[in-house]
Amino acid sequence: MIIAEHILQNAVKKGITQLYNLNNLPLSFQKTRKEFEGDFTLVTFAFTKETKKSPEQIGNDIGAYLIANEPQIVAFNVVKGFLNITLSDTFWLNYFNSIKSNATIGLKNPNSSGKTVMLEYSSPNTNKPLHLGHVRNNLVGYSVAQILKGAGHTVIKANIINDRGIHICKSMLAWQKWGNGETPESSGLKGDHLVGKYYVIFDKEYKKQIEELVNKGKTKEEAEKLAPLIIEAQQMLLKWEAGDKEVVDLWKKMNGWVYNGFAVTYKSLGVDFDKMYYESNTYLLGKELVQEGLQKNIFYKKENGSVAIDLTAEGLDEKIVLRSDGTSVYITQDIGTAIERFKEFPQLNQLIYTVGNEQDYHFKVLFKILEKLGYQWAKECYHLSYGMVELPEGKMKSREGTVVDADDLINEMFNTAQQTTEELGKVANFTEDELKELYRTISMGALKYFILKVDPKKKMLFDPKESIDFNGHTGPFIQYTYARIKSVIRKTDLNFDTQLQTVSFNQIEKELIKLIYDFEGTVEEAAKLYNPSIVANYAYELTKLYNRFYHEFNILKEEDETIKRFRLQLSFTCSQTLYNAMNLLGINVPERM
RNA sequence: GGUCCCAUAGCUCAACUGGAUAGAGCAACGGUUUUCUAAACCGUAGGUCCUUGGUUCGAGCCCAAGUGGGACUACCA
Known part of the structure; x- marks a missing residue:
């Protein structure tokens, strides 16, 4: 439970009441930036009006109060309107001890939130193979489902096949x-x-x-x-x-x-x-609802016999919901299927559609119509809108052959992974099957990470001439670091039997613990925003910091037994955190590579 | 015509939703391996955050106007 913020909230709240006799001021803490000393920062500009004091004065007042009254807070400093607060090493060590052997670190218990979500994604047409645009849909949809599960929700992954x-x-x-x-x-x-x-x-x-x-x-x-x-x-x-x-x-x-x-x-x-849903089964849904809407005067019949809804008051246009010959248009069946799903799953709290942003307008109209028809759950419908994948020469077009085919890309990535791995020559004792599995893991790690590290809402560029990287800010970099940690652990006995009571950790070790601490909040935020890139970038930060640690300090060769054990445990916890983060992205990590 | 989205280093992307001196990777240049995996680490260089105004203690982020790019605006699916 976001314990540090909890302590700070309470302590600062009390302090402000005591110092200024003020209540209910909104407090928000942020991580202290690297250039400054401290763990968390309170911005005091916000309190200048109420207290009629300078931001520096407020910072010093609250800081002094915290030192005197909250034993877990050991230091503070004030820079302009920023109060930087340092928690004790004991606090961080206790935190570390409490989570270090926890395999589900950062994740809520499955189905613990009481919320059930249907997440629709993929939704292909059956007239052509999948291309890179579909790949983004599939990866984003799957990852968001993983993240929502990680946040404790029950998720129903749905696919509606456009088969007619x-x-x-x-x-x-x-x-x-x-x-x-x-x-x-x-x-x-x-x-x-x-x-x-x-x-x-x-x-x-x-x-x-x-x-x-x-x-x-x-x-x-x-x-x-x-x-x-x-x-x-x-x-x-x-x-x-x-x-x-x-x-x-x-x-x-x-x-x-x-x-x-x-x-x-x-x-x-x-x-x-x-x-799985099939449009051949659902395409007639929604027609009778049009009659219902007509009776309620939500829809109206036009002179030529077609039925429409006027949404100009909402800043949208008039929209046809039934043709003059009585047949339905696409949105008719969308209305029908949405209603059908809430009937089929009465426990459903939310319905998420993973569909490209070219359909932003369509979903605005759809949700507005559902709302007007009086469905309470209409406001819980959400369009998970993602940007197009563009080529240097522009948008991909199936009919013009300017598409990056999904299967071709996957095969190419596999070959590159194989070639790169062979060049590095570290897999001599792998069996044939293990090698194949490894190439799959690495190539898909590279592809998935490449796509998921960018904010889904934004369009992204893919240049087929430049192959997807395996070095730097990439999936394989994170996978490599995981394998590296595992390699160290394999050489010794890792045990969590005895709690570490006193360890004075160095700067990087403390930063690692703080970063691990951030994981839980990161997952929550990613779930709130339906954004896998937040998790992807988090995993990268942790990986980078760990590699710095790995390079600067010894683990197995450390002579002080307590420090050695601590570093081993810390390494393990990093690997577990990386495993969980990558799992939220749908990316596997290898034990060796 | 109308509505919506986007613009950050040569390239691809970040910036914790209004906070401190805007950060990474790639590409370029230089360095690190008798030591736990060099798919790594360290360093150098690279910025008019599209422009102009406004709001505020504080703006890459909010508002207005403009420029450039894209999507949508079917009795297609």
Whole structure:
């Protein structure tokens, strides 16, 4: 329990009451910056108005009070409006003793918060393989789920597969026309790639037809609607909706290929789901709710028969929720599925959608509509909006082939990991299987860390010409440090039997303990903000500091037995903290590398 | 046209949500290994935090205007 802040809060509160007879001033402590002496800092500018004293005076008053009245506080200094407070070494040692052998350091007990969250992520289309943009979605979604679990929430990971619609029919039609019965087995292609190939073929042929029509004098818009291929695809969609056996069988067959392909990619990425939804089952949901909304006058019928909602008062536009022919649009089914999920899971407190920021507007509208329909939980719906992954030349576009394919990238990373490891030549006694496992761990560590270290909200750049690094601020650096600690521990007997009573630790050791102390708050903050990058950057800070420690001080060769034991325990606790932090990111750490 | 997002070192990203002298990695340059894993460590160099005004004890962060970039604004999904 964030014990240090607790002590400071209470002591300072009492002090202010006694010194100035003031109550309920908001106190906020921050970590003291490295350049200054101290552990925590109280900013005293905030109290100048109430106390009518200078910030320096206030700092000195409170500081003196703390020294006199709180035995755990041993020193203070004042710089301008900053009161820097130092806690005793005993306090930090006690803290360390209390957590050092705790495997779940920083994490709350599973399901202890009483809050249940459904987190939807991944949500692929079944007409093409996954690319780097999807990878970011999967990694962010999975990591946020891990972090929310770490914060004690119950998390249901959900995936809604976009398995129907005109885009699926495009692949199907192209395969029918030009596929010659090709299968994943006959072609040696991964199922999702095979289907994606025909999606691209469709687009190429479709563009040809458009061009021909334009040459015959049609406008581009007319040509896009008149091209025989698109008309055929639309007919196929109608047949699918009517349950036409031939179309449905083809659809099942090709979707099956895609699912097999996705399963491989998901396994590589290390992501999984508790609940699968399929749009082919849910796309009709929401229609009857439109009737309900009409009766409540939340929606209105337009002259042409379509149904809409007016959100101009909210700063949004008018939005169609049902077409004039009575069929639904995308948001209709989103309304339906949201309601369905809260019915299916009555204990649900929150619904999180991991979807790119290009859909910010869509979700604003969706949540507003749900709110207007009177659902109390509407305000607990949250769009976990992440930025696009861009290439140096701009956004990735599937149809134009300017995408970084997920499987290709994963394979490349694997090869780089293998090559780098072989060059370093430290794995002579690994078996073949152990090596493969190690390359997987390192390559995915590099890829995942690369993506998760940046704030999900921001767009990020990926340059395929520059391979993802294995040195510096990277996943492998953290993994290496973990393995390094394990290597030291393997050489001796680590035991926590006796508590350390008195150890005078050096500056870096104290900083390490303080940093370990920060982990719990870091996890809480990351959970509050749905932001894995906070955990990623924390892990890096701890790693860097540990390496400095490792370089400057001996552990096994230390002659003073007490210090040796302390350093060993401290190293272990660092490794455990790194393990937990990386686990929140979905990154494995190797025992040796 | 309207709405929203973004702009920090040559490049990729931080900055604990308004606090102290804006930090890392990569790239460049120099150094460290008979010692627990050199995927490491130490050092040098690199900044008009897009611009201009405002708010305040204090602004990279808040407000206003401008510049540049992006997304959205379908009876597509």
